[in-house]
Amino acid sequence: MQESIHRRIFVMGCSRSGTTLLQRMLANHSRIHTFPETGVFLKALGMRGRELPWTRLGLTLGKERKVLGQLRAQSDLPEEEQPSLPPRRIRLNRSVADTVDFLDRMALAHGTDTWVEKTPRHVLHAGRIQEMVPDSLCIHVVRDGRDVVASIVDRARKFPDFFSRQLKPDYAIRQWNNSIRATLEVLNQEGHLVVHYDSLAHEPEKILQKVCRIAKFPYEEEMVKNPRSLPFVGNQEFWKSNVEEKIEPSPSKFPNLFDTTTQKRIEKSLSLKAFDSLKENL
Numbered sequence: 001m002q003e004s005i006h007r008r009i010f011v012m013g014c015s016r017s018g019t020t021l022l023q024r025m026l027a028n029h030s031r032i033h034t035f036p037e038t039g040v041f042l043k044a045l046g047m048r049g050r051e052l053p054w055t056r057l058g059l060t061l062g063k064e065r066k067v068l069g070q071l072r073a074q075s076d077l078p079e080e081e082q083p084s085l086p087p088r089r090i091r092l093n094r095s096v097a098d099t100v101d102f103l104d105r106m107a108l109a110h111g112t113d114t115w116v117e118k119t120p121r122h123v124l125h126a127g128r129i130q131e132m133v134p135d136s137l138c139i140h141v142v143r144d145g146r147d148v149v150a151s152i153v154d155r156a157r158k159f160p161d162f163f164s165r166q167l168k169p170d171y172a173i174r175q176w177n178n179s180i181r182a183t184l185e186v187l188n189q190e191g192h193l194v195v196h197y198d199s200l201a202h203e204p205e206k207i208l209q210k211v212c213r214i215a216k217f218p219y220e221e222e223m224v225k226n227p228r229s230l231p232f233v234g235n236q237e238f239w240k241s242n243v244e245e246k247i248e249p250s251p252s253k254f255p256n257l258f259d260t261t262t263q264k265r266i267e268k269s270l271s272l273k274a275f276d277s278l279k280e281n282l
Helices: 019-027 040-045 063-074 092-109 120-132 145-158 169-186 197-202 204-215 231-236 238-245 260-269 272-280
Strands: 007-012 032-035 114-118 136-142 192-196
Touching: 007 019, 007 092, 007 120, 019 032, 019 114, 019 136, 019 197, 019 204, 032 092, 040 063, 040 092, 040 120, 063 092, 092 114, 120 136, 120 169, 136 169, 136 197, 136 204, 136 272, 145 169, 145 260, 169 260, 169 272, 192 197, 192 204, 197 204
Parallel strands: 007 114, 007 136, 032 114, 136 192
Antiparallel strands: none
């Protein structure tokens, strides 16, 4: 059994940018335990990226504790090996510390000393997460906005019962712009690493070696050769089944999904100059 946590990794970025792909690769490292999307910092700090009034006062409503209860319910550990839920807290810092301790103990119970949590929209609170969670690394996965918008809209058309609000490009445009802006705010700050989807898909070994070097644990070839299937993806997010099948770049759906007029409108609305600036700094 491991006795202490070595590293806490958060994978974040806009939806459909490759965050699940990276999580799946990392999950096959012998020292890593990975969690389902918890959204715990969205619950604690605010779903839209703007801090809630009470959090500015250092207070919490304790919604993050409910997330931990859900993790316990989904865990494959025997009941006696699962960490107990922390007490209810009023102070945000205490509650976050309890949350991190719970995730630590869950990972240690699985015999690992590093854990990965992947909630794409955690990128909106990237600075606060890195500040509040010791020994943390925030990995931002970025992808061309045109491809992200097309992928989000395509998913909504295939599964309208689950994504009815995302059928029009405007939702995806807003999400991508906000994510890129949030990543730019912490670019080059310690504890943050930006990964381009194209590089991850074309050169996974190179990217994973860099991640391991920064996180200070050895690279393992199995991360690329035999990426682990994530049971919570298949059970809860079946629309990601293609991510579970293979590792290869996804072709752009943008030219075929939208007519020329719509393409121009989308490109005009996206912060593509900011994205180009971001790529230059990678």
